[in-house]
Amino acid sequence: MWTNSCVHRERRVFAEGEEVGPGQHYKPAQESRWVRRIPISAEDGIIMDYAPQDESGPSDVYEEEALLKYLNRLPGPPSLRELMPELLRREVEVAISKLGLLYDKTYAWDIFSDMMRSQLLCTLPNADLPKHFSDTTRAILVDWIIQVHEVFQFSEETLYLAVHLLNRALRLIKVSISGLQLLGVVCLFLAAKKEECLLPEVSELCYLMENAYSKKQLLRMERRVLTGLKFDLYHCPPLHFLLISASIARCSDKVVWMARYLLELSLLEGQCVVYLAAQLAGAALRLARSILQEAPSPDGEMAWCIASSIHIGSEAALLSIMQMMAMAAARAHARETRATFIKYSTIQTLHVSMHPALKAATGLLGLSCPQT
Template sequence: MARTGFCDSRPLLDPCKTEENRVPLRTWANACAVKARRACNEVAGLRSWQQYKAENKDERQWVCSRLPLSAEDGIIMDYAEKNKSASVDGYEEEALLNHLHRVQALPTLRQLVPGLLQREIEVAMDKLGLLYDRTYAWDVFSDMMRSQLNSTLPNAELPRPFTDTTRAILVDWLIQVHEVFSFSEETLYLAVHLLNRALQQIKVSISSLQLLGVVCLFLAAKKEECLLPEVSELCYLMANTYTKKQLLRMERRVLSGLQFELSHCPPIHFLLLSAYIARCSDKVICMARYLLELSLLEGQCIQYLPTHLAGAALHLARQLLQEAPTPEGETAWCIASNIHLGSEATLFNIMQIMAIAAAKAHTRETRATYIKFSSVETLHVSMHPALTNAPCLLGLPCLQS
């Protein structure tokens, strides 16, 4: 099991320790002696014991006098080999060692996790509607894990004219436009990903920054949505600052600059998969979605893998809500946490960024995500009182309200 720091390293479910599979110790001790005792009794019924001993000199001999039986179940408790002074019988010891060897050979939770994870991934992707044929679930998931490595950005640095604040204002406005058209979450994450890449690979002036954001959202919608807005509608949302011709020209520039590579595995997919496998409640999922969307506004989160972001958001949501743990839930969480491949330090850094962003969300000008997740449909998670002290949970200084 990969060490992420998010689950206890002790096996929570060890098949070697289940009571129904545990054989009584005294049954192990007599496992090898029963056959010899049965052969002895059968032959003694036909011939005398002395004749049987004379014919079987090379076989193991036992002292058959005083064979006490357990008063409860009649199992023989005291075999003693002749001419042996050891307190532990040789056969008993051999039977016990053989049994312990078999026990050690049984798989533990650490060894079972890959198989359990594969089965849970297949069920989760089927239930979440991420594919049409469950047979290819593990292949699709493996491709998701590989493709995220190809779409990462080397660093979070922006070209000199732009700042993290400028980018955050643009992303906040794109979130509002995304809400107007009722696009899917995948469209939003893909649009921001294309924007991050375009800012690093295409020379764009500050005056064309809004146009670039709209074009990235338009391209993401072409890839993810069934119904697309008209170009005139997009120009209207920008107060007709740009013409249709300018928008289509920028679209060609973006496609050429990105070499038509528009594929991206969004962190929301990894979050939903992990939450389903970990048996998280609806409130935990909504809180994790809120934290994950807040990370879109943070320039520091550009360089992290989608699995890193999803794992940090889900774990921080669990810490904030402090739901009562159950053995089944903790076991499921340990299995789900294997999806998050980041080191403990990496995930903790992301959690710190998210915690600070969540604590300041209600006071910032970029409040589109805060308002979106304050509705009844999202269980008012952005207004949860624990978010104000979120940095304190991670050992950071509490923010002044």
Template sequence: MAQTGFCDSKALLDLHKKERRVPLRTWANSCLPKERCPPAESMERWEMVPKAEQDSKWVRVPLSAEEGIILDYAQMNTTHADGPKEEAMLRCLHGLQDLRILVPSLLRHEMELAMDKLGLIYDRTYAWDIFSDMMRSQLRDTFPSADLPNPFTENTRAILVDWLIQVHEVFHFSEESLYLAVHLLNRCLRQIKVSVASLQLLGVVCLFVAGKKEECLLPEVSELCYLMENAYTKHQLLRMERRVLCGLKFNLSHCPPLHFLLLSASIARCSNKMVWMARYLLELSLLEGQCVMFLPVQLAGAALRLARLVLQEPSTPESEAAWCISSTIHVGSEATLLKIMQILAVAAARARTRETRATYIKFSTADTMCVSHHPALKGAPCLLGLTSMQT
């Protein structure tokens, strides 16, 4: 486990060792989600709308690339119900290639069912609009390269992310908090001047800020300092939080690749084991500095494809048809997806012996179906044509 510290050469706490686990109280988010039903006033106003207007159809209208929009919709007059069929095209922006022609009505229907099943929407009417916004929002904060400013290295960043995964597990935060925290960390390393001695403090602050956005319960600042063996004071932590928020201009929005993964897996009718395997591979991407250049939807698509290749589950005509529909979401060229799959395959093959093993341990439990112990992961690079020299 990573033992390199960032402040006065102190070692990072290995939270997977029971004898050193910090005695923090459990932060299980036991709050049950509220019943997802529209307010009574909204329902009354909706019932007053004529039935013809409620049933009005929607037609997709592609917008200009300058607006940074992948796809959008405009209401179609009901008197032209027999007009042209809906067009369906994912616009690949900012250098994306391989335009996919979709089956609009089928994909839209499957997307509505998937979002409803995952509890991501209140009303199916807005499912496709939400998905469109997810596709647009991932283009706002992209990284042109994986290079880190001096004096940081990929190994230093991987050690910090590995430790943050352990802290995240201690707090029982949601997975969205982890992906948001690492995303904020990637942005801060490129936009804020931070010394190596303050790197651990920056990582904890990113997780703290992500928790404020995603969680119901938060740890005390003093407990965060205790996790860092009191190498930093409360004042230093709060001052770093102010620097992060001002440096990022309070822009904390991020659509995690996990959402695209779960949507794609639901549409593709993937088994539970395949979903857990894909989630494991996707979390491994957080440790890989090269993956910051790719879009969340591309990372999700590559993780799901690699999981399918590793498990080699028997398929049926129905499952193949569902997979084809799901694959249309993963924008980008086949070469891009293959490159990501190769990165994840090498990371999975090395995970057992690497110093940063938090994700490997996390996905080795019965709750995750022990996917990190799957024997086929050792030869995952060979499945993609990589030689032992490349791994």
């Protein structure tokens, strides 16, 4: 078993206040550490793009019609369906601006449109692993990456990118079982280079692996990974869709933390690599609401209807993801891979991983979601 991942090291993070405009200051917070580029898109009822209504041109008209056709199939009175595109646009702009993704909400819809377009680039065609590797082996490695990620106090985007790079590298690079841990730490190192301001020393990474690999071996593996991935480190983390949807739906803090817990558990599930970021986020948020059973606010149902239009895809796909997440949550406390369970059992995360309803996976889906 890989060790030393629980050894904490002092890492100083400097606070900063950037002037945005007259009398305004940007206040960095954990929730606002966002990637500046993000994406989404798919098939089976999935919207390929969102185009502003004031744009012209054949392609824009086609994309707008595709959006309207999708929204017209949503449940609800005709008056609500007609208002949905404009309501969604306004809510997305407010949510992205409130979450600190950008300074000027003028570009919020463009960013969201890019998310909707490029999501397909971040999925894998199938969940098959190379010979000699199993989902259990992969889960142990991902669990160890989560522990190391916590040691360095990296952003959540770094974790999701690291696991995404690992999923791709496992299928593109020939790696032996003995080199699997080295591959995992290199993927985390590359993700940190893209997302973080402060980076660990190569010697620190070697120390966390009990110096089983030298600095030279680590840097050589880094070159192999970059070459195999063709230097493409782009990723659209489902966490961004979750936070946007939760903001639009006016979800409580506990629902958001529960959804984040379920979403992170999906990193351990090898079958989840074929699903879109919006589908994973939608399933996590929907399951979190079912678990906690919070009474909706007066405008909660309308807000949830708007937020649900982002969770594109078939109902069967969402239910399949929810089943995997529910089963993962039910056994998380007793598994060897418990890093995420421990991470979300603290007071900062409202102890969501210890919620009693999580232990009854079949009961969770029985609350509001039929079995498929």
